[in-house]
Amino acid sequence: MTGTNTEARLARLRGRALPVRHNARTIAALASNPGCARRAVLDAAGADKQRLAAYAGFPAPFGSSRFAITRGNAFEAQVKASGAAELLRLLREHLSLPIPEASYDDLGEVGGHAGLELRHARTRSLLARAVTQPAEAGTMFDHPLLTLQVGGRAAYLEPDLIAFQVNGRFRVIEIKSFAIIDGRGDSDKVAAAAIQSAVYVLALRQALAGLGIGPEAVADETILVCPENFASRPVVASLDVRKQLTVLRRQLSRLARIEDLLAELPPGLTFDLDADEAGVPRRRPAGLAGALRQVEARYAPDCLNTCEMCLFCRDEARGDTASLGRDARDELGGVEQVATVLRLARAGAVPPPGSELAEAADLLRTAARLRAEALGEAV
Amino acid sequence: MSESAEILEQRIGRLRAAVREAVLAADKARASALRRELKQAEQAWEDALDQAEALPSPGTTQPGGPETAPSPLIPLREQIYQALSLLTVPAAPKLLATVHEAFFASTFPTAKVTSLKRDEERSFRTAPFARPYYICAALTADLLAPARGLLAASTWPMERRVIGPLSPRVDFLSAAIQVAGAIGRLPTPVPAASRLLWRFAASIPGAAQDATRMDPRNVAEAAVAELSVHRAADSETRQAAAVRARARLDDAEQLFGTRLAAADQRRGR
Numbered sequence: 155m156t157g158t159n160t161e162a163r164l165a166r167l168r169g170r171a172l173p174v175r176h177n178a179r180t181i182a183a184l185a186s187n188p189g190c191a192r193r194a195v196l197d198a199a200g201a202d203k204q205r206l207a208a209y210a211g212f213p214a215p216f217g218s219s220r221f222a223i224t225r226g227n228a229f230e231a232q233v234k235a236s237g238a239a240e241l242l243r244l245l246r247e248h249l250s251l252p253i254p255e256a257s258y259d260d261l262g263e264v265g266g267h268a269g270l271e272l273r274h275a276r277t278r279s280l281l282a283r284a285v286t287q288p289a290e291a292g293t294m295f296d297h298p299l300l301t302l303q304v305g306g307r308a309a310y311l312e313p314d315l316i317a318f319q320v321n322g323r324f325r326v327i328e329i330k331s332f333a334i335i336d337g338r339g340d341s342d343k344v345a346a347a348a349i350q351s352a353v354y355v356l357a358l359r360q361a362l363a364g365l366g367i368g369p370e371a372v373a374d375e376t377i378l379v380c381p382e383n384f385a386s387r388p389v390v391a392s393l394d395v396r397k398q399l400t401v402l403r404r405q406l407s408r409l410a411r412i413e414d415l416l417a418e419l420p421p422g423l424t425f426d427l428d429a430d431e432a433g434v435p436r437r438r439p440a441g442l443a444g445a446l447r448q449v450e451a452r453y454a455p456d457c458l459n460t461c462e463m464c465l466f467c468r469d470e471a472r473g474d475t476a477s478l479g480r481d482a483r484d485e486l487g488g489v490e491q492v493a494t495v496l497r498l499a500r501a502g503a504v505p506p507p508g509s510e511l512a513e514a515a516d517l518l519r520t521a522a523r524l525r526a527e528a529l530g531e532a533v
Numbered sequence: 534m535s536e537s538a539e540i541l542e543q544r545i546g547r548l549r550a551a552v553r554e555a556v557l558a559a560d561k562a563r564a565s566a567l568r569r570e571l572k573q574a575e576q577a578w579e580d581a582l583d584q585a586e587a588l589p590s591p592g593t594t595q596p597g598g599p600e601t602a603p604s605p606l607i608p609l610r611e612q613i614y615q616a617l618s619l620l621t622v623p624a625a626p627k628l629l630a631t632v633h634e635a636f637f638a639s640t641f642p643t644a645k646v647t648s649l650k651r652d653e654e655r656s657f658r659t660a661p662f663a664r665p666y667y668i669c670a671a672l673t674a675d676l677l678a679p680a681r682g683l684l685a686a687s688t689w690p691m692e693r694r695v696i697g698p699l700s701p702r703v704d705f706l707s708a709a710i711q712v713a714g715a716i717g718r719l720p721t722p723v724p725a726a727s728r729l730l731w732r733f734a735a736s737i738p739g740a741a742q743d744a745t746r747m748d749p750r751n752v753a754e755a756a757v758a759e760l761s762v763h764r765a766a767d768s769e770t771r772q773a774a775a776v777r778a779r780a781r782l783d784d785a786e787q788l789f790g791t792r793l794a795a796a797d798q799r800r801g802r
Contacts (some may be wrong), residue, residue, distance in 0.1 A: 235625065237701020239736040246738065253738065254762050257698035265676040266792040292698050
């Protein structure tokens with residue numbers, strides 16, 4: 155069976171470390187650079203990228219701020235206080251939710267327990283009830299627990315809230331604590347929220363598909379709840395996540411075809427840190443870095459926002475046109491190395507006519523001439 | 534009352550010293566006997582304190598009217614009970630603290646509430662119904678488990694303490710009516726009380742335009758109007774759950790809820 159082979163192979167890559175669980179944030183990050191084999195392989199293996207990058211000498215420059223988390227939790231608690239009274243007002247104003255639709259189910263705990271399996275089962279049964287008995291469907295589901303198959307492994311996902319019966323469809327609601335000022339939010343943060351919401355939409359659709367319900371039951375538009383201006387009064391905005399859904403689906407199907415990526419890797423490859431009993435790694439950092447380089451990466455400046463391996467890959471990609479960003483790479487005629495670009499532009503090496511580089515060389519030389527003329531330099 | 538607690542404290546001190554000596558002398562039998570005695574003394578001390586707490590002025594106390602308690606340093610459980618009695622519905626500690634601040638001019642740290650809840654349950658299990666009231670849990674209508682983050686009073690009927698899907702909204706509206714009524718009775722509304730009322734009014738359709746032009750009577754009327762939409766469905770769920778709770782749960786579980794495993798065992802029996 156290829157399935158078990160792949161599992162064994164991924165386990166060998168990960169080594170003896172415990173697999174890292176996916177969450178909406180990591181799944182969203184997958185979608186931001188679909189072409190990167192390194193990220194795909196490391197994620198599929200459940201490797202701890204933060205630890206690997208740090209050990210290889212390139213610790214990731216980000217993490218969670220305690221203050222940000224506290225602020226986020228406080229805002230969420232405020233929006234959901236007293237049966238989500240504030241949220242209900244927003245939904246009534248923004249989506250004309252009918253007045254009788256006010257029921258609220260807390261799925262953060264089942265019978266006094268917060269076990270994942272239990273909460274997942276309860277979420278499924280409530281979703282099934284919502285669909286089969288619309289009269290008793292319920293309106294707001296607080297912290298439902300969904301699963302999504304990522305690289306053959308189920309990842310548990312916890313949307314902030316799912317609302318049902320807003321025009322007869324499920325809607326994913328994401329509560330974020332960044333401010334929307336004068337009707338505008340920070341575009342990076344909104345984009346991140348959109349892709350996270352898309353992960354939830356996908357997971358919800360899969361859960362409903364298991365109950366025999368089509369994807370149209372979940373709206374493509376998700377709802378973002380943020381503080382308005384400089385106060386903590388919440389405001390809602392709709393996010394259309396169709397584009398993000400497409401990207402996610404493509405990336406997840408790629409992860410499902412992880413065998414193809416694994417087939418190109420040397421059989422003995424592993425990212426095990428060879429930790430002793432006290433958890434201190436014994437593997438040489440250079441050895442680990444060498445192993446990581448065996449898997450092809452596709453570095454782009456966006457990686458700095460999303461991937462723990464970003465500094466490692468950036469260092470490796472120095473001198474590549476790709477590290478300047480996708481736009482710059484295209485402008486440079488798709489040539490891979492900065493050095494090649496410069497050589498071609500200086501008319502030192504003329505590629506044979508008709509070859510792939512000939513056209514790029516023409517363009518680059520024209521660009522170089524224009525620059526020289528503009529600056530008054532001799533070519 | 535306090536005298537016996539003091540005597541007990543001295544006795545506990547002596548017993549602790551004796552336990553330490555017995556342990557150091559490796560006299561196991563004596564140590565465990567002393568430990569038992571120590572535990573009894575500690576329990577007696579707790580009970581003495583509870584009694585002193587539950588009866589602030591012996592002889593004249595009336596459990597129905599704790600609002601009139603004259604003591605300037607009211608224990609946490611009484612503050613919570615005062616706020617709960619005003620709202621008449623299960624509520625989160627944070628809301629209770631705000632209500633207490635608005636109407637009783639003092640607030641309390643919500644962080645202490647968790648240990649209070651535990652103490653109440655322990656006290657009830659050692660001596661059931663020894664106190665006039667307990668701060669207890671609201672129960673989820675489906676599994677009769679303690680509802681997350683909600684407090685209730687043991688003196689309320691079970692119907693009021695179970696929480697169905699519509700109950701958070703119904704309780705929110707009922708609390709709004711109570712708060713509006715209480716503000717109407719004040720000679721001059723304090724800012725904290727008006728702020729509290731606005732928090733309710735802002736989420737009720739047709740209750741008020743803005744925080745400055747807010748009439749408590751309008752807020753109450755709007756809440757009553759929305760309440761009439763939800764009430765029938767909600768009370769049906771609550772009645773059914775209450776019947777189930779009374780039939781299935783013992784006294785302590787009726788007040789503090791049952792965990793899922795326990796419910797399963799019961800069903801299997």
